[in-house]
Amino acid sequence: MRTPTLSVILAALLAAPAASAQFTGLVTPPPRPAPPVEMVASGGDVSADTTAARRMTDMKAWVDSAAVAVAAQAPQDTSTPPVVIETPAAVAPQAPEQAPAFREGAPAPDTATVLPALILLGAGLIGGGAALRRR
Amino acid sequence: MRRRIGALLYVVGGLLILHAGATYARGALARSDARAEWERAEARRAVQQARLLDLDAEPVLVRRGAPIARLVIPGIGLDEVVVEGVGDDELNAGPGHLPGSAVPGQPGNAVISAHRDRHFSTLGDLHVGDTVHTETMAGRASWIVTTRRVVRAGAPALYSSDQPKLTLTTCWPLGYFGSAPERLLIEAARIAD
Numbered sequence: 461m462r463t464p465t466l467s468v469i470l471a472a473l474l475a476a477p478a479a480s481a482q483f484t485g486l487v488t489p490p491p492r493p494a495p496p497v498e499m500v501a502s503g504g505d506v507s508a509d510t511t512a513a514r515r516m517t518d519m520k521a522w523v524d525s526a527a528v529a530v531a532a533q534a535p536q537d538t539s540t541p542p543v544v545i546e547t548p549a550a551v552a553p554q555a556p557e558q559a560p561a562f563r564e565g566a567p568a569p570d571t572a573t574v575l576p577a578l579i580l581l582g583a584g585l586i587g588g589g590a591a592l593r594r595r
Numbered sequence: 596m597r598r599r600i601g602a603l604l605y606v607v608g609g610l611l612i613l614h615a616g617a618t619y620a621r622g623a624l625a626r627s628d629a630r631a632e633w634e635r636a637e638a639r640r641a642v643q644q645a646r647l648l649d650l651d652a653e654p655v656l657v658r659r660g661a662p663i664a665r666l667v668i669p670g671i672g673l674d675e676v677v678v679e680g681v682g683d684d685e686l687n688a689g690p691g692h693l694p695g696s697a698v699p700g701q702p703g704n705a706v707i708s709a710h711r712d713r714h715f716s717t718l719g720d721l722h723v724g725d726t727v728h729t730e731t732m733a734g735r736a737s738w739i740v741t742t743r744r745v746v747r748a749g750a751p752a753l754y755s756s757d758q759p760k761l762t763l764t765t766c767w768p769l770g771y772f773g774s775a776p777e778r779l780l781i782e783a784a785r786i787a788d
């Protein structure tokens with residue numbers, strides 16, 4: 461037997477255990493939960509008036525059971541993290557800002573402003589800076 | 596080293612003046628917007644003349660910053676659009692109407708405040724006997740100054756009234772640098788138009 465052929469056979473024998481998973485033909489799915497019992501009215505019940513009334517009263521239960529069934533049949537993706545949707549109700553309520561308003565005996569609104577002082581201070585700083593730079 | 600300190604003082608001083616100038620500029624823009632909005636409201640009022648509110652009607656809630664009245668004081672050359680609210684943004688835009696107080700012309704005390712370095716810079720020249728005019732969506736009203744007083748900043752100063760009353764307030768002294776410690780209050784009574 462020629463050396464290249466021998467090396468290929470040897471490599472296949474040695475690599476077979478490690479590569480076995482790649483040759484698996486069947487993947488067993490995880491067991492699926494048993495579907496819930498669906499509430500379906502039979503044809504005989506529909507024909508009678510009393511049954512129709514019962515269907516109306518059981519409508520909420522029927523809708524709930526259908527929602528459970530849909531949820532059970534939905535693919536279970538465990539790799540994707542759950543998405544959290546913040547609703548407005550989930551946001552912590554903030555205390556309303558205390559706005560000044562008229563009341564009996566209230567002081568006059570705060571109209572004090574520091575802007576003129578800021579301008580004066582700024583002008584002073586610029587003047588001081590100019591004096592320092594001239595020396 | 597000295598030149599570096601000088602440069603630093605230059606920068607800090609320039610930033611302070613820039614901040615004050617930007618605030619004044621924002622106020623001028625907001626004042627212009629308020630005046631334009633007031634003029635649009637007046638145009639709408641002219642169209643909807645038949646639906647005019649009565650002067651004695653219940654006060655209507657107005658959003659903060661919205662123009663609510665026009666204040667004209669011929670004696671000191673003042674003609675300003677009054678906005679609702681007395682917060683920083685409102686007072687930067689124009690004289691502010693104190694929420695909860697009466698709308699000028701309605702029974703009760705209508706309180707209007709403004710900064711002394713802007714819209715009410717000449718309020719100190721207003722004296723007892725001078726006339727004031729207000730205009731709201733409900734109509735026009737004329738007032739005569741009855742009282743002029745100065746109180747400490749936190750002192751009780753505003754009281755309700757059965758009759759229409761107008762109170763103008765600003766900081767005092769007008770030429771004070773820094774947070775003024777007193778308030779000038781000018782009260783006026785409504786007179787027949």
